[in-house]
Amino acid sequence: MGRFRFSALKVKQEIPIPARTGVGFRLARGEYVQVVDPEGQQCGDLFAYNAEDVTEHLSAEHTRVFVDRLFPLEGQSFVTNLRRPILMLEQDHSPGIHDMLFAACDPPRYAQYGVREWHPNCAENLRTAMKALGHEVCHVPQPVNLFMQVAVLPDGRVDFRPPATSPGDWVLLKAFIDCLVVISACPQQWNPAANYRPSDLLARILIAG
Numbered sequence: 551m552g553r554f555r556f557s558a559l560k561v562k563q564e565i566p567i568p569a570r571t572g573v574g575f576r577l578a579r580g581e582y583v584q585v586v587d588p589e590g591q592q593c594g595d596l597f598a599y600n601a602e603d604v605t606e607h608l609s610a611e612h613t614r615v616f617v618d619r620l621f622p623l624e625g626q627s628f629v630t631n632l633r634r635p636i637l638m639l640e641q642d643h644s645p646g647i648h649d650m651l652f653a654a655c656d657p658p659r660y661a662q663y664g665v666r667e668w669h670p671n672c673a674e675n676l677r678t679a680m681k682a683l684g685h686e687v688c689h690v691p692q693p694v695n696l697f698m699q700v701a702v703l704p705d706g707r708v709d710f711r712p713p714a715t716s717p718g719d720w721v722l723l724k725a726f727i728d729c730l731v732v733i734s735a736c737p738q739q740w741n742p743a744a745n746y747r748p749s750d751l752l753a754r755i756l757i758a759g
């Protein structure tokens with residue numbers, strides 16, 4: 551985006567996201583969140599809700615219709631289940647490979663991998679983070695799987711590959727409305743979502759200087 555200058559933004563808050571955990575925070579209209587992959591090859595499941603009415607949330611399926619793509623490009627927006635913009639992908643300082651097709655990992659997913667004991671997962675990370683923000687979440691929306699690489703092949707198959715990110719890659723999202731954002735550093739260690747080695751993510755809330 552021609553007129554946008556990242557250097558003009560100031561850090562309001564830095565929020566570590568330790569490996570396998572999730573965080574939730576309020577992002578005011580006009581504020582930005584920068585999601586950083588410090589070590590590279592770590593997928594982050596991102597969810598966003600209207601802060602005033604959490605029945606309205608970022609919707610992957612409505613977003614795909616809105617942008618006529620599997621994932622927005624820089625300058626394009628994610629929309630809600632009411633088809634209005636909630637976050638814009640302002641800048642993508644990564645290879646630009648993300649996913650909006652695969653569901654969040656959850657207890658049954660790990661059970662299918664043969665894991666018998668409790669395993670951290672993005673669905674529970676979402677519920678825990680939203681509870682801390684005062685909301686009980688039953689339904690887990692399709693996440694925005696930042697940095698996750700799912701190749702769609704011409705014959706209709708999908709090929710799950712490790713993230714293409716290098717250490718320090720990031721994306722920058724801008725809020726159209728006051729929203730509640732949850733980001734989970736995906737704990738998945740049994741498939742390529744985090745290249746079999748879950749690591750930390752970092753969120754920075756940025757404001758125009």
Ligand SMILES: [Zn+2]
Pocket residue numbers: 595654655671672673735736737738
């Ligand atoms: Zn996950």
